[in-house]
Amino acid sequence: MTIFVVRLTLFGHRLRGFGVSQFSQYSAARFTSRCGCCTLASTHRQADVLVAQVTVIGTGLIGTSLGLALRASTLRNLTVVGTDAEHAARSGAQRKQAFDRMEGRLGNAIEEADIIVLATPVLAMRELMAGMAPYLPEGCVVTDVGSTKTQVLQWADELLPDSVDFVGGHPMAGRETPGPENADASLFAGKPYCVIPSPKADQRAVGEITTLAEAVGAQPYFIGVDEHDSFVAAVSHLPFMLSTALVGCTSKSANWSDIGQLASSGYRDITRLAGGDPVMHRDICVSNSQPIVAWIDAFIRELYEYRKLLDTDGADPDTQAVGQVFEDALLARNKWLAGEVNPKAREMQQGQEYPTFGQSMSQMFMGSWGERMLRRMSGDRDDNRRNNRDSNDRR
Numbered sequence: 001m002t003i004f005v006v007r008l009t010l011f012g013h014r015l016r017g018f019g020v021s022q023f024s025q026y027s028a029a030r031f032t033s034r035c036g037c038c039t040l041a042s043t044h045r046q047a048d049v050l051v052a053q054v055t056v057i058g059t060g061l062i063g064t065s066l067g068l069a070l071r072a073s074t075l076r077n078l079t080v081v082g083t084d085a086e087h088a089a090r091s092g093a094q095r096k097q098a099f100d101r102m103e104g105r106l107g108n109a110i111e112e113a114d115i116i117v118l119a120t121p122v123l124a125m126r127e128l129m130a131g132m133a134p135y136l137p138e139g140c141v142v143t144d145v146g147s148t149k150t151q152v153l154q155w156a157d158e159l160l161p162d163s164v165d166f167v168g169g170h171p172m173a174g175r176e177t178p179g180p181e182n183a184d185a186s187l188f189a190g191k192p193y194c195v196i197p198s199p200k201a202d203q204r205a206v207g208e209i210t211t212l213a214e215a216v217g218a219q220p221y222f223i224g225v226d227e228h229d230s231f232v233a234a235v236s237h238l239p240f241m242l243s244t245a246l247v248g249c250t251s252k253s254a255n256w257s258d259i260g261q262l263a264s265s266g267y268r269d270i271t272r273l274a275g276g277d278p279v280m281h282r283d284i285c286v287s288n289s290q291p292i293v294a295w296i297d298a299f300i301r302e303l304y305e306y307r308k309l310l311d312t313d314g315a316d317p318d319t320q321a322v323g324q325v326f327e328d329a330l331l332a333r334n335k336w337l338a339g340e341v342n343p344k345a346r347e348m349q350q351g352q353e354y355p356t357f358g359q360s361m362s363q364m365f366m367g368s369w370g371e372r373m374l375r376r377m378s379g380d381r382d383d384n385r386r387n388n389r390d391s392n393d394r395r
Helices: 020-024 061-072 087-095 106-110 122-135 150-159 203-215 225-251 256-262 265-270 278-287 289-310 319-337 343-349 357-364 368-394
Strands: 003-010 032-034 037-039 051-057 079-083 115-118 141-144 165-171 192-197 219-222
Touching: 051 061, 051 106, 061 079, 061 087, 079 087, 079 106, 106 122, 115 122, 115 203, 122 150, 122 278, 141 203, 150 165, 150 225, 150 278, 165 203, 165 225, 192 203, 192 225, 203 219, 225 256, 225 265, 225 278, 225 289, 278 289, 289 319
Parallel strands: 051 079, 115 141, 141 165, 192 219
Antiparallel strands: 003 051, 003 115, 032 037, 165 192
């Protein structure tokens, strides 16, 4: 169970309520305005601008890795606090030196929180939100790092008070071996960090989660909730389902004792994901069942086409057609590895500037939420420009 608590302070003053115009006078070369707040980037002035107190509740793989990443960041004056209900998890995180200190009580961890990040198994988040709701500080931002979003955003809308903002988050990072002992400060480096705001989330809240994502080395990626759950089902959830299915198919064979002796690197590599956390996989499947089913069906259709190429009633399969299957797959994979599927992602990997928040929103959001947010942001900017002109006229 993991929660991050971040207190942002500007020269001793809380950042909450700071607008872009106020913050920009203190910004260094690589700070950029996003969503009414700041986007953290590497700069020698970071330590002067941003001071953070971070509390991590739950010290598993992701929670401990986040703690390590924040402690390894260029931020100075950073205190990272950890806590976990299980003594073994706390001890494991302490051995990794992921935190400056450990707290034993949840209330102490959240009573002054500005940002709370839930990194529990997905199905545990509903109960956690309900239990935390009465004690959440007014104006704090709640987020998560779970692999599915539809139910999580619904729970947040039902259970969290109107005095807080919820912004969903999902770093596209991890490994098949769970637990704090496998945590790594570089786990999020260069990885997409999906940001999925609730319809009621304000610009400041989205900006603060963007800041958190960049502080751990990730690249914020703005996306709608339905698209997130479908796309992640394809590239994250379907792979561990296929890995699990292969283990199930082969290990249930009457000849498994002999087959297992022949299994080598290829079998080991493709079944790696089946070695992941069963609780995490269970919760993902339960909370994102329909998108996963849709991609399983698509995979079955694709596999059945391969089956038809091979099942030729005793005749030799069409050599050219069979070979074309593998050539097409090789080409598609190589294009993906080379960054040719999404040229903008390749540009970011080569060190070019991130797109602005507005550009990211317009490029990546789909559906009515994105349209509403863009209209609201545009209206806010117009109001700011009018206010600035009025102020200048009065001078």
